[in-house]
Amino acid sequence: MTPADSRHIPVLGRQAVEMLNPHAGGIYLDATFGAGGYSRAILDIAGTRVIGIDRDRSAIAGGFDLVDKSDGRLTLVEDRFSNLAEVCAGQGVNAVDGAVMDVGVSSMQLDQAERGFSFRLGGPLDMRMGHDGPTAADVIAKASEADLANIIYIFGEERHSRAVARAIVAARKEAPVTTTRALADIVSRVVRSKPGEIHPATRTFQGLRIFVNQELDELHLALAAAERVLKPGGRLVVVSFHSLEDRIVKNFLVERGKAGGGSRHLPELAHAAPSFVILTKRPIVADDAEISANPRARSAKLRAAERTDARAHEAASLPAWPTLDDVMRGG
Incomplete structure (x- = not known):
């Protein structure tokens, strides 16, 4: 469509x-x-x-x-x-x-392989909703193991986030992780799923996508x-x-x-x-x-x-979770 x-x-x-x-x-x-x-x-x-x-x-x-x-x-x-x-x-x-x-x-975004949102479609590990800023591949390449674990746990709600982060860091030492299938394969080796359950990489992809797009x-x-x-x-x-x-x-x-x-x-x-x-x-x-x-x-x-006709409330501070700027700076 x-x-x-x-x-x-x-x-x-x-x-x-x-x-x-x-x-x-x-x-x-x-x-x-x-x-x-x-x-x-x-x-x-x-x-x-x-x-x-x-x-x-x-x-x-x-x-x-x-x-x-x-x-x-x-x-x-x-x-x-x-x-x-x-x-x-x-x-x-x-x-x-x-x-x-x-x-x-x-x-529409999920169905376009070249956008890199889906582990079911081979494509570049992009995941950006817009056309600016770091891609998911950039985050994978730059983020520390601790940051990767936090991103995948907080935004993907993946309970195996530490194992996934370790596997990603080990894999990127061998070769850059730049495609959706490469990342899905890495995650699938450490996260198991039974028939009928969601794909092992679902939560990791969700976490990275939410993080990349803030x-x-x-x-x-x-x-x-x-x-x-x-x-x-x-x-x-x-x-x-x-x-x-x-x-x-x-x-x-x-x-x-x-x-x-x-x-x-x-x-x-x-x-x-x-x-x-x-x-x-x-x-x-x-x-x-x-x-x-x-x-x-x-x-x-x-x-x-x-x-209502009441004045707008004061905006609350954003939650103190990992930010894209800090992770890409190595902060």
């Missing part, structure tokens, strides 16, 4: 757009444009305007046809979704009526940015695909949805008023029919909230 394929339907796409509740005259952010499924559905509502963001140049190029068909109602911007507030300002938009995000790697930092920043640009009554809808992402979204909304007030121990402590009303007490998940049609939907969770 190509980015321009108009039949593309994102996972939980119908539910996401229903929760977004677009209306005529509204301005909406499709913060992870991808194949344009959300944008297309929003534009089906007459009088809507969409600003689509994607860090992947090929996704932006694939959306040009939809731009042409939108009669000026769709604008595409190549950028990270953490910069969505700056993107809106660049379009002369101070506030939006809704923002939707589909977090993580797209099916995906969890991006998500933290994008959620805080969306809080700043949403109008009162505007809606935030996020679809995530694994526990690390969903936990960040859930914790963000729980924190922003808390009622203010001090405690009997610290009565003078002022709490920020709730900036969101949570619309999904439990995440929305795909039904059996969608999972049958698209197995990737099995792990998808949708959370949504509506912006």
Whole structure:
């Protein structure tokens, strides 16, 4: 399926757009444009305007046809979704009526062998969603054994991360690890799986991909940015695909949805008023029919909230986990 394929339907796409509740005259952010499924559905509502963001140049190029068909109602911007507030300002938009995000790697990216996301397809060990910065091969070549173990454990949730890191360091002494199959073979020698279980390299590839693209930092920043640009009554809808992402979204909304007030121990402590009303007490998940049609939907969770008229909360510091800059500097 190509980015321009108009039949593309994102996972939980119908539910996401229903929760977004677009209306005529509204301005909406499709913060992870991808194949344009959300944008297309929003534009089906007459009088809507969409600003689509994607860090992947090929996704932006694939959306040009939809731009042409939108009669000026769709604008595409190549950028990270953490910069969505700056993107809106660049379009002369101070506030939006809704923002939707589909977090993580797209099916299109996984299906392109040359992008290096999949261990099932032979290709260069790239994994970059955009077209800049270090590749996964660069990280494999530069990172210390301790950093590799931390990356694979924290972002891939691989319990054999130390063994995998040792195996990678030993292998790179013999020859550079530059292809998806070479890395998958290295991991498969130290991580065993039974028939029916996920491929042994799944978690290592996930960890490297998330790290190379700084995906969890991006998500933290994008959620805080969306809080700043949403109008009162505007809606935030996020679809995530694994526990690390969903936990960040859930914790963000729980924190922003808390009622203010001090405690009997610290009565003078002022709490920020709730900036969101949570619309999904439990995440929305795909039904059996969608999972049958698209197995990737099995792990998808949708959370949504509506912006109040309270001021945006102060953005929290990013978690103290390995950063791409530090690892590539050898810090």
